[in-house]
Amino acid sequence: MAVPGKTNTLTDVTGLRVGQAEDASVQTGVTVILPDQRAVCAVDVRGGGPGTRETDALAAHTLVDAVDAVVLSGGSSYGLAAADGVAAVLGAQGRGFALMEIPGVPVSPVIPSAILYDLANGGDKAWGEAPPYHQLGKAALAAASHEVRLGRAGAGYGARAGSRMGGTGSASLVTADGITVAALVCINSFGSVTLPGSDVYWAWPWEIDGEFGGARPAADWSAEPEDWGAAKINPGARENTTIACIATDAALTPAQAQRLAIMAQDGLARAIRPVHTPFDGDVVFAVSTAARPLPEPVEFNLARLGSLAADCLARAVARGVHAAA
Template sequence: MTSITDVPGIRVGHAGRTGAGWLSGVTVVLPPGGTVGSVDVRGGGPGTHETDALDPTTLTRTVDAVVLAGGSAFGLAAAHGTQRWCEENGRGFPVPGGVVPIVPAAAIFDLGRGGDFTARPDDAMGYTAAADAAAREDGHDVERGNAGAGTGAAIGRGQFKGGVGTASLTLDNGVVVGALAVVNSLGLPTAAGKGAGDGNPGAWDQPPLPLNTTLVVVATNAILDKAECKRTASAAHAGLARALNPSHTLADGDTVFCLATGAIALDRSSESARQSGLITLQSAAADAVSLAILDGIACAEAVSTPAGRFGAYRP
């Protein structure tokens, strides 16, 4: 099975809790030092932290970790724990007296799904997930389904279990493009051009609660600058739309991060070659995102909780 960790140097760590009111967790993507990153937020109900720092016009270039968390806006506190781990390990933007780790984060809504509305990720869980990622070997297997930030994920108005999925593609020039997704969407997987509404606009007559989000991290070993990472994140949203219907709604917080570790140079010998290389990479990013989303749903298992039962989605 392919994974985002097929990109050399990328590691993924999870932390989560179930039972005693809990059904939530955190996933941390830990890239090698010097990794360039950006983000594109498309959903109408995002919960994010420090994404402004990833705009191509801002000062910093590199990203020290990406945090994906349950717990809605409360769960963004997990980023502080990951930031603390990074500081302890000397990862961050150098400033007089130390470093300031650049740790963007995004969250899904899973509040109360385990029975306790106050059971959500915190600083300690973010630290644990970062340490888990750092302890992994290069190229390690990534736990899928009901793990990390996917512990309390659900899809299709909460009818079915969502979860964590991952995939990768390798291009002819040796560039690897991987994706990791936390699927907590309003929509369901598309089939024959249809999805959760089955092509019937009336299926959405009842407004959904703003409790949905698909979070994605795309990673590549190509050399990209910050603006090219931004464009790759934008292109990767196409994969989200292909896999889920509906997507990018007012009730979703759909967000895609892009990380470039900078190990392989693209052909930039001419403007035509530059454009062709970037378009090929960005197309692969969209494909990897689709595969990761479907993987996350396929690997999720039905669970019973005090808040209700989430079935396993089987088309």
């Protein structure tokens, strides 16, 4: 039986820290997922309007087989500059990819990232030629620790989940044989995270120990096919996105990490309705810190991890919105 880890967050995975930074006046923020050592990473993109950086380099057939960090950011396309700030610091520390060491030639930090749209949330966006994301990336990296703040924190600081306050959520599971899988998510969805006309989360069947309030639907409740409840009224192209990172301490190849990311996307479908729309830029990264081997039979245990990852992601969505409220 799998149970939540000690903190019920992404940092229950051995070898990972998380940094979060916000600018309250701008109503935006950045989250950095920082592995202690370079880590295998993959990505799955399902939304119709994604904004990403260096995701092509994560394909299983490409040269680079590990990353130095993953960055999630608000700010729409401006937020991609957060990874520049992280790259500048890590490169100065000598962390990055190089085919060989050549005196005077810097390494190249590999930092895939994804952004969500929070430009219309009322914050002061009159930044001219100096958007805050480069510095926010540096600040989030400097804040990396084993603490993960939920709700209005990091990249989820200025987000909206349908017509509700969005935010940052996280959840973890540890299996009976000692494997840890966890999720961190920043929820800025077009779709609703709650059943129409109620405060019951769509993710309620996967809740553990009342971690997001314990509300349950009435016994005779049923879903109307076109009642989306608290979804956003006027969605705009690329104005909605849920971005997430799944992590495990099981050793995975890039192709196996890709399968984990694909299966984890089902967690968004369990927690948000509708999801993966033309208006959303939904992106899920999967990271392996390889602290323990993936048990045999490998294919079966990869399927286990994928199912648990989807459960964690659904719970993380509800935890993030619940904490923001």
